[in-house]
Amino acid sequence: MHEDLEALKRALIVADMDLGIAAVQRLVDRDADPTWILEEGMAVAMFDLGEMWKRGEVFLPEVVASAEVFKACNAIVEPVLLARKDPDAPTNALVLLATVKGDLHDLGKNMVGAMLRTSGFDVHDLGKDVGADTIIQAIRQMQPAIIGLSALLTTTVPYQETVIKKLEAAGLRDTVIVMVGGAPVTPEWAEKIGADGYANNAPEAVEIARKLVGASQ
Ligand code: B12
Structure with a gap:
């Protein structure tokens, strides 16, 4: 699973939509914890991308493209996360x-x-x-x-x-x-x-x- 998480991070950084979706789908299919995918994978990749941007290694259009890959991957993970909601959890707030x-x-x-x-x-x-x-x-x-x-x-x-x-x-x-x-x-x-x-x-x-x-x- 760690290889898939690394593949997902890499795909986000290089803004490769197909690789990103494939990696996130593999993780979801293997029942990886959605919080782990989001926080340890996707959020970390965007942070790293930000550091590369600061160093002038990537530019705005590339970051825009990475954000699109992020959204597409999120659209796969988020329903899995939401499905984990405990129906008996008291809501209200x-x-x-x-x-x-x-x-x-x-x-x-x-x-x-x-x-x-x-x-x-x-x-x-x-x-x-x-x-x-x-x-x-x-x-x-x-x-x-x-x-x-x-x-x-x-x-x-x-x-x-x-x-x-x-x-x-x-x-x-x-x-x-x-x-x-x-x-x-x-x-x-x-x-x-x-x-x-x-x-x-x-x-x-x-x-x-x-x-x-x-x-x-
Ligand atoms: C993706 C990105 C973009 C995308 C945004 C797409 C989108 N729909 O959000 C695009 C390409 C549009 C963009 C535009 C710009 N960006 Co930008 N962007 C980033 C980048 C690389 C990642 C941000 C991100 O999504 N991270 C992933 C998420 C999951 O992390 P997060 O947002 O931090 O959220 C987590 C926590 O902070 C927390 N959290 C977040 N919100 C809240 C709220 C509450 C209540 C709580 C409790 C917690 C919480 O929980 C989240 C989950 O863990 C950052 C780099 C970075 N280090 O942040 C630069 C960065 C923020 N951007 C930067 C800049 C300069 C810009 C632009 C000005 C560039 C330009 N010249 O046009 C524009 C500004 C546009 C605008 N007016 O807002 C700079 C800011 C520098 C500064 N000193 O302020 C950064 C730091 C990049 C850099 N290293 O230089 N950007």
Whole structure:
């Protein structure tokens, strides 16, 4: 299985759609843990790709192509992950997710959403490039337990703080738990802006979300 995971990572890095789909299908057929495929395979490959991009070894069009391969592979793994949902897991807690304004990165946010769903949370995804006004309106309408804010760019991370400040100004801050994440986000940043929770990856996000809502899920 490890060879298939390595093949999947390689396919993501070189943006080979056929090899990626074949590798992920082999892993799924062999009952590999979908969380393992996503976190140890796909997320790691995208991180490595980011490092190569920084070093000038790949360029934007190649990263766009890799993101397409990621989405196609995710479309195979995600249903397997969701099928593992325990039908008896107590649901209720609603989580709103958004990638903040100015930021179009959503692969990680989508993974967080899928893993929260599998763990019994209800998830409503507001999408990417989402401004504070949309978030505030959605909180008023849906009254979620948690809002999860994703940001992948150093230029958009500060918008997480903007959202928190606008929640305060709207008198909503005490009604909702705020979780923040995304590759450049740190626990220190989360604390500085007064977020309630931070997680480095999707399984951790589930663990923290459970703790924050005091769930036994
Ligand atoms: C794929 C990618 C893209 C794709 C995005 C496709 C998509 N639909 O998302 C495309 C090609 C479109 C893209 C565009 C750009 N990108 Co880009 N991109 C990446 C790359 C390589 C991977 C990101 C990714 O998907 N990782 C995989 C997922 C699974 O990981 P993740 O997002 O970190 O999510 C995990 C955790 O962070 C956490 N998490 C995520 N969200 C949340 C939310 C909550 C609430 C919680 C609790 C946890 C959590 O859980 C997830 C699962 O484990 C990164 C490199 C990197 N190191 O991050 C660069 C990177 C983020 N991009 C970068 C840049 C510069 C850009 C562009 C500005 C490039 C350009 N010149 O146009 C544009 C910006 C567009 C915009 N306005 O947003 C830089 C940012 C540098 C910086 N200082 O900010 C990076 C770091 C690359 C680099 N090394 O230089 N990008």
